Amino acid sequence: MASMFEVLAEPRRREILDLLRDGERLVGDLVEQLALAQPTVSKHLKVLRSAGLVTVRQDAQRRWYRVRPDPLTEIDEWLAPYRRMWTNSLDALERHLETMDDD
Structure with a gap:
């Protein structure tokens, strides 16, 4: 299969x-x-x-x-680390933009 x-x-x-x-x-x-x-x-x-x-x-x-939807769990689990990566990157970008606003 x-x-x-x-x-x-x-x-x-x-x-x-x-x-x-x-x-x-x-x-x-x-x-x-x-x-x-x-x-x-x-x-x-x-x-x-x-x-x-x-x-x-x-x-x-x-x-x-x-x-x-149950079988889609395999894909959801595979994507989880990438979601964390994007979240971390977006959080870092937000912090960077906030420091730029302070200038």
């Missing part, structure tokens, strides 16, 4: 997750929003499902997709 980074490297998959962030959507809604062919959207949804990033709920003939 592909790593979470490989799955999310595809911009259209990230767009699908962004659309699902607000709630469940039908495949047709995603097709319309993304202006892609239905088979293409279904292919991306299959990859996202395999990675555990989306779930599907069947309601008669309709399939509702929703995001599962």
Whole structure:
């Protein structure tokens, strides 16, 4: 199975997750929003499902997709040290700018 980074490297998959962030959507809604062919959207949804990033709920003939944020923890944990680095850098910049204001 592909790593979470490989799955999310595809911009259209990230767009699908962004659309699902607000709630469940039908495949047709995603097709319309993304202006892609239905088979293409279904292919991306299959990859996202395999990675555990989306779930599907069947309601008669309709399939509702929703995001599962739990698997994104791997990426969040990987980004944590970089967030600290940026926070430290921005704090240092703020201190520097404050000393410039005092002059």
